[in-house]
Amino acid sequence: MIDSFKAQQLISQHRNNSIVVTTMTTNFEWPQISAKPELDLALSGAMGKASSVGLGLALAQPERKVIVLDGDGSLLMNLGSLITISNMAPANLIHFVFVNEVYRTTGGQPIPHANKVDFASLASAAGYKNVFNFTLLADLEDNIDTIIAQLGPTFVCLVVPPAIARPPFPLTRTAEIIDNFRTAIQGKRN
Secondary structure (H helix, E strand, C coil), X not given: CCCHHHHHHHHHHHCCCCEEEEECCHHHHHHHHCCCHHHEEEXXXXXXXXXXXXHHHHHHCCCCCEEEEEEHHHHHCCCHHHHHHHHHCCCCEEEEEEECCEEHHHCCEECCCCCCCCHHHHHXXXXXXXXEEECCHHHHHHHHXXXXXXXXXXXXXXXXXXXXXXXXXXXXXXHHHHHHHHHHHCCCCC
C-alpha cells in the first residue's frame, strides 16, 4: 500500500502551477505539504463534490491543470461525476482517488462494499481517457511525469492503508481561502 502523505508530497512536487482541489482525508495532510496554498481549494463539508468542483475549474481554466485529491468514500457519494467528467472530457483534469476503504473523517467506518469496489474499472467504464491504479509508491513515482503531462481526463487510483485516527482539521476561513484563490487564478499573484 502507498503512504498517503508521501503520495501527496510527490504530487505537490510535480504540480507546477496546477490548481489543487482537496476534500475530506486529504484536507488533513495537504495544507502541510502544499507550496502554493493560494492555488488550493479545500472543500470542507462538501463530501462527494471535489470531482464536480474540479470539473468546473478545469472547464473554466483550460490553460491550467486541475488536480483533484479525492477519497473513495467521497467519490461513492457522487459516482455520477465520473460520467459527467468523461462526457465533458477536460484535457487538463487529473483525478486522484485515495482508496482507504473507510470514512476517516467520521471515525473509520467501512465504506459500502469495501474491498470490492474497483474504482479504476469504474473510471475506465465511464470513459476517462487515462486510468492508472497503483498500490506501490515506486510505481507512482515512475509514472508521475506521464500522469501530469498526459491529456485527460486522467484518473489515478492510489491504494492506501485505512486511517482511523482523525486529527483536527486545520482552522480554515472559507471566505479568506476563496478570496486568495480567486486572486491567484485571475493572475494577480503567482
